[in-house]
Structure formats: structure tokens, C-alpha cells
Amino acid sequence: MRLKTILKLPGFRALVKGDPDREISRIFCCDLLSIAMSKAPADGVWVTVMGNRNTLAVASLTDTACIVLAEGMSLDDGTLEKAGSEGIAVLSTDLPVFDAALKIYQAGAP
Amino acid sequence: MSQALTFRYEIDGDDFTRAGEASSSMKNKLKQLGLDSDVIRKVAIAMYEGEINMVIHADGGKITVTVSDTEITMVLSDTGPGIPDVEKAMQEGYSTARAEVRSLGFGAGMGLPNMKKYTDEMQIDTTVGRGTTITMKVYI
Numbered sequence: 512m513r514l515k516t517i518l519k520l521p522g523f524r525a526l527v528k529g530d531p532d533r534e535i536s537r538i539f540c541c542d543l544l545s546i547a548m549s550k551a552p553a554d555g556v557w558v559t560v561m562g563n564r565n566t567l568a569v570a571s572l573t574d575t576a577c578i579v580l581a582e583g584m585s586l587d588d589g590t591l592e593k594a595g596s597e598g599i600a601v602l603s604t605d606l607p608v609f610d611a612a613l614k615i616y617q618a619g620a621p
Numbered sequence: 622m623s624q625a626l627t628f629r630y631e632i633d634g635d636d637f638t639r640a641g642e643a644s645s646s647m648k649n650k651l652k653q654l655g656l657d658s659d660v661i662r663k664v665a666i667a668m669y670e671g672e673i674n675m676v677i678h679a680d681g682g683k684i685t686v687t688v689s690d691t692e693i694t695m696v697l698s699d700t701g702p703g704i705p706d707v708e709k710a711m712q713e714g715y716s717t718a719r720a721e722v723r724s725l726g727f728g729a730g731m732g733l734p735n736m737k738k739y740t741d742e743m744q745i746d747t748t749v750g751r752g753t754t755i756t757m758k759v760y761i
């Protein structure tokens with residue numbers, strides 16, 4: 512599945528589009544950054560409620576393709592801009608973590 | 622590359638928002654050097670955890686990274702409070718992180734165990750009241 516499939520999902524707002532043709536590896540859910548740091552898969556979709564600049568740092572270091580902020584969380588404008596320059600997509604949804612991950616899974620994520 | 626390359630970073634102690642920038646910059650340099658992605662990932666994880674620890678627990682510090690033909694050496698030194706019980710600090714789940722820091726997603730007590738797991742050698746030299754120096758090596 513490519514990133515563009517997720518970008519179009521109803522109920523998800525694309526705050527940063529990243530590279531829509533990027534191939535997605537896996538979905539990963541976690542809110543503790545040290546755990547995400549060691550387990551987030553490269554080219555993955557990371558679903559979390561933790562929306563701050565450190566989330567982006569972890570996503571960048573782990574080569575995460577897309578951050579999905581659940582429960583209506585967001586990132587400040589400076590961080591979104593940085594995500595754009597690093598080619599990391601950022602989505603926001605009002606869904607809880609599990610439901611958000613399930614929707615992406617059902618859309619065909621590996 | 623026959624001569625070792627050295628990179629130095631100053632880590633600001635009270636700027637949370639910038640924590641991780643040194644590790645990001647190092648990761649990009651290693652990419653430019655064409656190193657194996659597995660090696661780069663290990664260095665990025667270990668250095669990031671060390672960098673964050675310096676900001677959270679020790680009010681900043683210095684990081685020196687040396688890249689030779691055979692290994693990458695990271696030396697992280699701070700003049701913070703030191704670690705009273707290293708064995709305890711190395712256990713998964715042990716953390717003294719403040720509530721405000723936890724609310725940002727830190728404090729799982731996984732940083733030091735991650736650093737150990739992702740490096741080939743790790744040594745902690747620490748003195749309470751004087752500071753901590755952590756040396757880590759990743760073989761290439």
C-alpha cells in the first residue's frame with residue numbers, strides 16, 4: 512500500500528502530505544518515545560496521541576513515513592513545517608488510537 | 622576512509638524542543654558517508670537516547686562522535702547530577718523523569734537499556750554531583 516491511500520481516508524486530515532507514492536511497511540502504535548525509538552518500523556505508519564516536536568524527532572530517526580495523531584491531537588506550525596521539509600507525512604483524526612490503526616489496516620496496509 | 626572523522630555537538634540543557642537535533646544531524650552525515658542503514662539506525666537510536674537523557678536529567682552536555690573504518694564511537698559527557706545506582710538505572714522501567722517530562726512521552730525507563738541493546742560496547746563513568754560520561758561503540 513502506498514501513502515496516498517491513507518491520505519484519502521475519510522475522518523483523517525492530512526496536515527503534511529509527505530511523498531504520496533511512498534510504500535508503507537507496517538502500522539505501529541505507541542505513545543512512549545523510547546519504546547517507539549526502538550520499535551517503530553522504517554517506512555511505517557505510527558499512530559500516537561503524543562503530538563510534540565519530540566514525536567517528529569523520533570519519526571525522523573526511525574525513518575517513519577507517516578505520523579497519525581489520534582484523539583484530535585495536532586502539532587504546532589513550526590513542527591509541521593519541519594515534517595514537510597523532512598518528507599514525513601502527518602495526519603490528524605478524532606478517532607482513538609485503535610480505531611485509527613484499524614481503519615488504516617482495513618484500507619489495505621500490510 | 623583511512624583517517625577517522627570527528628564530529629562535535631554541544632547539547633543545550635533547557636531547550637526541549639531542539640533535543641534530538643544533534644542525533645538527526647549525525648544520522649544525515651552517516652547517510653552521506655554511505656554507511657550501512659542498520660549501522661546508522663543503531664547509532665541514531667543510541668545517540669538520541671543519550672542526547673535526550675542529557676537534556677532531561679543533566680542540563681545538557683557535549684557529544685563527540687568519531688567514525689573510523691571499523692567502528693563509530695560516541696562519547697557523551699555532562700556535568701549533571703551523576704547516576705547514584707547505575708545497575709538500577711540500567712533496568713527497563715526505572716526512571717526518575719519529572720511529571721512534565723513524562724507528559725511529553727519520556728520516562729519509560731527504556732533509554733539506557735536501548736543504548737545498551739543497540740550498541741556493541743557501552744561504558745558508563747559517573748560520579749554523583751560531578752557528572753556522567755557514556756562511551757558507546759557500534760562496529761561497522
Ligand SMILES: Nc1ncnc2c1ncn2[C@@H]1O[C@H](COP(=O)(O)OP(=O)(O)OP(=O)(O)O)[C@@H](O)[C@H]1O
Nearest residue numbers: 545674678679710716717727728729730731732733
Ligand atoms: N546523563 C544522566 N545524568 C543523570 N542521570 C541520568 C542520566 N541518564 C540517565 N540517568 C538516570 O537514569 C534513569 C534511567 O534512564 P533511562 O534513559 O533508561 O530512562 P528515562 O530517561 O527516565 O526514560 P526514557 O529514556 O524511557 O524516556 C533516569 O531516569 C535518570 O535517573
Ligand SMILES: [Mg+2]
Nearest residue numbers: 670674732733
Ligand atoms: Mg532516557
